[in-house]
Amino acid sequence: MLSAITVSKETIAFRDSPEPILEPGHALVRVHNVTLCGTDLHIWEDDYPTELPLVQGHEFSGIVEALAPGNTRNGNGAVQDISIGDRVAVNPIVYCGGCRPCLTGRYNVCQNVGCLGCYSDGALTELISVPVEKLCPVPDDLPLDIAAMGEPASIAMQAVNRGRPESGETALVLGSGPIGLLATLYLTECGVTVICADTEQHRLDLAVGFGAAETLLVRPGSDFPDEQQAQRLDSMTDGYGPQLVIEATGVPSSLENAIRLVASAGRIVQVGISPRQANVSMKDIPYKELDLMGSRMSLNLIPDGLALLSRHPEQARALMTHRFAFADVQKAYRLMQGRTGKIGKIVVEMPAGSVA
Template identity: 85%
Template sequence: MLSAVTVSQETIEFRDSPEPTLQSGHALVRVHNVTLCGTDLHIWEDDYPTDLPLIQGHEFSGIVEALTPGEVSNDDAAISIGDRVAVNPIICCGKCRPCRTGRYNVCHNVGCLGCYSDGALTELISVPLDKLCPVPDELPLDIAAMGEPASIAMQAVNRGRPEAGETALVLGSGPIGLLATLYLTELGVTVVCADTEQHRLDLAVEFGATDTLLVSPGSNFPDAHQGPRLDALTDGYGPQLVIEATGVPSSLENAIRLVASAGRIVQVGISPRQANVSMKDIPYKELDIMGSRMSLNLIPDGLALLARHPKQARALMTHRFAFADLEQAYRLMQGRKEKIGKILIEMPAGTTA
């Protein structure tokens, strides 16, 4: 079978490799679709704490091709040959304290297919049965590849303990911010979105945002016009919940400054950079500041969210590339010159399905 191997910085080699053998407790999945995220770009650029060479790809969907006889189910749903599935890529030890307390997404030895071990940019992959997530009948298989990012957004929202009638500020209207906006809106939360790109804010309105704030990099936020708008939406107290989905240090600083007293901030954007955090606002406001990483068994919920909102899900997927053109996809992400949402890589099986 053919695999795309990131062998060194910005270098991909397509290699013939043996097909995986079927193991007990696993299924063989024929990969049809892979979507890319910022982590994939960082790995390709060799700017991520993982070792190369590596077969990337952690957001994917496909069709079950083989199962060990008699092993036809995971913990949640029956799995059969021919089923359409998305895959939970998280690997955990099951023994450390976070795993024992049900927080395996922050396992001390957490792994992820396509990030720390070989992933889905290959034709056939062996996956533990309990990582398989059946795709709803009404959801196209290409859109199902986004079940993993949808689960990340839902994890961040759930961490923030939203309540219907509250106002939330979502900082960043990339895919995670948009999906968080969609989910918050379903929960009855009024959502205000802020971003540095107007086209992303236009999309945020389609995902349910009540109002949007365009931020100029390096300027005061909110400005003299935006501040009163935000005050009007929050009765002058500030949003009860802020989802920080950019990873930009100044954005977390803004979140702490703008959130209401007794409010909650969820940091889902990731960056190695340092934020200049106020040591006064956090105790004076008695804030809850929470991190959010990957998700806890939420890919089925993410698939259901996408299935309930087919128009928004389709709008999120802005580019498609054939498997052979994978490097072009990374170059597009790196250049940041086009309006990019999610990029889909159509695997050989997906183009013939």
């Protein structure tokens, strides 16, 4: 089979390798679609704490080609009903099961956490062997290319769940990239009024279709919110500020804004990731008695993410801005590297997917 291997910084080599051996409790999945995210770009740029060479790809879908006897329980311990020919997305998280976070049910932050395509070989290959418990059946009405986004949908839902949203509340989502947009979609389902902020107007225009009741354009180099935006925020929150803020940019100033703008007794969820340092107020957090939480990956929420995408196919399709054939995956990374605002989710069509 053919694999795309990131062999060194910004360099991919296509190599033939034997098909994986079917281990007990595993399934062989013929990969149809892989979607790319910012983490993939950082790995390709060799700016990520992992070792190259590596087969990337952690957001993917495909069809079960073979099954071995063994463990058929999913991440919640329920019996997994999987058959050959089933369409599936795959939970890429790898965890030890024995550390304190795992033993308390927080395996997404396992002390030894791994992820297919990030720390071990992933889905930019024709056939992959994964534990059956990692397979997530795709709803019948959901196309496989959209199903590849079950993983980022699960990340957005994890962040929202961490924020404990309540119907009737107002939330501010900082960043209208794919995670921010999917969080907006889910918050709206939860009965929350959502205000979205971003530096790109076209992303904010998209956010309206994901349920945003108000949008705020952040102008680099200018105060945020400006006087008019502050009035709009006040009018929508009775002058108190939003009860919940989802920070989905990873920009330090955005977290600073979240702490400044959130209501007293409010909650902030930091899902955007960055190695940079934020200048966080040591006064606002205790004075407002804020809940400041991080969110990473998800607790087996890919089935929920697939269901969310299935309920909103038009919005899901709107996230997908570019497609590349497997042979052109290097071009996909070059496009991402340009970091233009009009790139959403990039779909890599694997050989099996291109003829499906």
